[in-house]
Amino acid sequence: MNLIEELRYEISRTINTLRLRYANSADPAEKKTITNAIAELNGKLSILNQASLLQAASVLADATQDVTAVIAAARMGPFDSYLADIGEHLNRLYSLSGEMHALEALPTAPEEAPGESPVEATPATTRRGLTRARGPVSNLQAPIPSKDYAQLKDEYQAWFNACQVRPGQQDAVDYYVKKLRQGQPSYEQVGQDMNGIPWYFIGVIHGMECGFNFNGHLHNGDPLTARTVHVPAGRPQTGTPPFTWRQSARDALTMKGFQQVTDWSMPHILFFLERYNGMGYRMRRTATPYLWSFSNLYSKGKFVQDGHFDPGAVSKQCGAALMLKAVAPPVGRGLRRRGAGK
Amino acid sequence: MKASAAALLAVLALAGCASQPPVGEVRLVAKAFDNLNTASQPLLDELALAERAQGQSAALARAEAHAKAPTDAAPAIPGSGRCPRILVLGGKIKDIPEVQNGFCLDDSYYYSELADPPGTRAFRQALAAVGDYTQLLVILAEGQNLDEAKGQLATLTGNLGLALSAAGASGAGPTLNVLLQAFNPVLDLAAQGSNAKELKRLAVQESPKVQKLLGALRTQAGEFFITLTEAPMARYNLALDKPDVEAAEAAHIEAYRVAVSNYVVLLDQYGALLGDLAKVCDQPKGPITLASLAERSAQLSAQADAWRRSLASLRAGLR
Numbered sequence: 261m262n263l264i265e266e267l268r269y270e271i272s273r274t275i276n277t278l279r280l281r282y283a284n285s286a287d288p289a290e291k292k293t294i295t296n297a298i299a300e301l302n303g304k305l306s307i308l309n310q311a312s313l314l315q316a317a318s319v320l321a322d323a324t325q326d327v328t329a330v331i332a333a334a335r336m337g338p339f340d341s342y343l344a345d346i347g348e349h350l351n352r353l354y355s356l357s358g359e360m361h362a363l364e365a366l367p368t369a370p371e372e373a374p375g376e377s378p379v380e381a382t383p384a385t386t387r388r389g390l391t392r393a394r395g396p397v398s399n400l401q402a403p404i405p406s407k408d409y410a411q412l413k414d415e416y417q418a419w420f421n422a423c424q425v426r427p428g429q430q431d432a433v434d435y436y437v438k439k440l441r442q443g444q445p446s447y448e449q450v451g452q453d454m455n456g457i458p459w460y461f462i463g464v465i466h467g468m469e470c471g472f473n474f475n476g477h478l479h480n481g482d483p484l485t486a487r488t489v490h491v492p493a494g495r496p497q498t499g500t501p502p503f504t505w506r507q508s509a510r511d512a513l514t515m516k517g518f519q520q521v522t523d524w525s526m527p528h529i530l531f532f533l534e535r536y537n538g539m540g541y542r543m544r545r546t547a548t549p550y551l552w553s554f555s556n557l558y559s560k561g562k563f564v565q566d567g568h569f570d571p572g573a574v575s576k577q578c579g580a581a582l583m584l585k586a587v588a589p590p591v592g593r594g595l596r597r598r599g600a601g602k
Numbered sequence: 603m604k605a606s607a608a609a610l611l612a613v614l615a616l617a618g619c620a621s622q623p624p625v626g627e628v629r630l631v632a633k634a635f636d637n638l639n640t641a642s643q644p645l646l647d648e649l650a651l652a653e654r655a656q657g658q659s660a661a662l663a664r665a666e667a668h669a670k671a672p673t674d675a676a677p678a679i680p681g682s683g684r685c686p687r688i689l690v691l692g693g694k695i696k697d698i699p700e701v702q703n704g705f706c707l708d709d710s711y712y713y714s715e716l717a718d719p720p721g722t723r724a725f726r727q728a729l730a731a732v733g734d735y736t737q738l739l740v741i742l743a744e745g746q747n748l749d750e751a752k753g754q755l756a757t758l759t760g761n762l763g764l765a766l767s768a769a770g771a772s773g774a775g776p777t778l779n780v781l782l783q784a785f786n787p788v789l790d791l792a793a794q795g796s797n798a799k800e801l802k803r804l805a806v807q808e809s810p811k812v813q814k815l816l817g818a819l820r821t822q823a824g825e826f827f828i829t830l831t832e833a834p835m836a837r838y839n840l841a842l843d844k845p846d847v848e849a850a851e852a853a854h855i856e857a858y859r860v861a862v863s864n865y866v867v868l869l870d871q872y873g874a875l876l877g878d879l880a881k882v883c884d885q886p887k888g889p890i891t892l893a894s895l896a897e898r899s900a901q902l903s904a905q906a907d908a909w910r911r912s913l914a915s916l917r918a919g920l921r
Contacts, residue, residue, distance in 0.1 A: 279842060320818050323811075323817075324731045331731070
């Protein structure tokens with residue numbers, strides 16, 4: 261019996277004694293005194309009862325907490341363990357998927373292919389400065405064989421305006437756009453660090469060069485666990501592997517000097533992207549799949565791995581322009597201000 | 603690639619071998635709890651009223667004691683030290699009612715009607731925790747948690763499908779598509795197996811904690827009773843020249859004794875039912891059958907219902 265119980269017991273016995281005395285007393289004054297005493301003892305019992313109930317509540321609260329912890333720890337996700345197992349497989353599959361896409365990445369388009377002569381760099385022009393050669397759609401001129409942005413700016417804008425998804429390719433384009441959007445936060449982070457390079461420019465390069473695989477270097481898709489092996493080899497030159505994707509991306513973009521660019525208008529973006537892959541298509545007056553694949557502006561012709569141009573080969577990679585059309589800001593389709601367009 | 607596919611299929615196949623949850627048995631136990639809970643709530647409402655009265659009575663008794671004794675003196679009895687500067691004024695002079703001269707924050711839940719006072723809250727929360735545990739078993743047994751989980755998987759596989767269709771030209775697509783198609787038929791089985799495993803763990807390994815809580819509810823039933831009967835007992839003590847009042851209050855006290863005793867018995871029966879469920883989960887081929895569980899559950903439900911009705915009569919008589 262604890263202290264409270266003992267006290268309650270004794271108080272109850274006292275009340276009982278007082279009640280008996282009350283019954284046997286004929287003195288009104290004594291009866292009044294007894295009544296007051298019992299009322300006071302009732303009050304004491306209330307205090308003791310309250311204290312005892314709170315002790316009981318404390319015992320209950322402890323036991324309740326144990327059960328609540330059990331409920332909170334219950335594994336309600338029936339696939340939790342499977343998700344972990346499957347997640348491992350999916351990671352590998354995604355990685356493989358990235359590698360598959362990377363396999364389809366367009367090789368560099370050399371301006372002068374082995375054993376071939378490039379088209380005359382200075383084309384025949386009209387008095388407006390455009391060639392008479394026809395492009396893939398009736399109102400477009402064929403690509404101008406020039407590397408001078410000033411000469412190409414209008415062409416890029418005109419081609420971009422005319423660019424549409426080729427029938428049957430919409431699902432594939434949607435996939436590329438979805439992947440681009442999934443990586444947007446990472447691209448934005450890097451872009452912000454580098455004087456406001458638009459996220460979609462970084463994302464498009466990532467898609468074109470690495471199949472959106474964040475386990476590979478932005479340079480060329482080589483694993484981040486070591487410096488790059490393929491061209492450009494030995495990147496990043498500083499730091500210790502493994503590298504984060506962000507570190508590698510900064511290195512790749514810095515190497516190309518993109519952090520110094522201030523004009524991120526769409527024609528300029530298209531120019532940078534074409535130059536990133538190589539101006540070889542342009543020198544052949546052929547639409548580059550790097551920009552226009554899966555669109556109405558490209559049907560076939562690509563440089564293959566050995567640096568030769570195969571006029572019958574078809575790119576299996578979505579071109580940059582369709583991705584940009586889907587995600588770039590609609591007004592002006594590009595930026596001139598640093599850090600904007602997020 | 604093929605190795606990955608085989609490994610994943612093996613994982614799913616293993617999941618499909620897991621046993622099915624004892625849905626019927628769990629539902630019976632849950633039904634019994636619902637009846638126990640429904641029947642207990644009016645008694646807990648009574649407890650709340652009684653505990654409020656107890657708290658207010660104790661506050662007054664403390665304030666009266668503080669008015670008589672120096673406030674910095676050691677508390678004469680446990681629990682009397684609360685709010686030592688609050689005194690009772692008046693009351694000893696004819697026609698001047700008693701009033702406390704301050705506000706004791708700790709007593710707020712005894713004066714407010716917005717929430718349960720602390721003791722009642724603990725009893726109600728304890729019973730609710732038992733209910734939550736039971737409901738958890740139902741969710742797992744019935745697979746109520748599967749839709750969301752399947753949605754997660756669908757998203758994962760959907761994304762993979764998109765990735766594969768876009769990379770289909772590489773030749774790996776068909777193999778992986780077979781893998782994806784293999785997901786769907788075993789998904790439900792895998793989930794049920796996982797749920798059954800977790801249900802068994804909760805019902806077998808974790809049930810001692812729930813039994814301990816039921817035991818605590820049972821053990822503290824004495825305090826439950828004392829609080830419920832405090833006011834009638836006080837009236838009984840003071841009905842010195844009023845045998846009819848004594849008899850009425852004694853009847854109330856005895857009615858509460860029956861009510862709390864029923865509560866204890868039903869708690870015991872529910873504990874036994876949970877014990878049976880644990881045995882079913884642990885040994886599906888054991889002596890406890892769905893029929894025997896159903897019988898005990900129905901018995902508990904009927905008794906709880908009868909108790910609820912008798913309690914309603916008691917409450918009507920008290921008003």
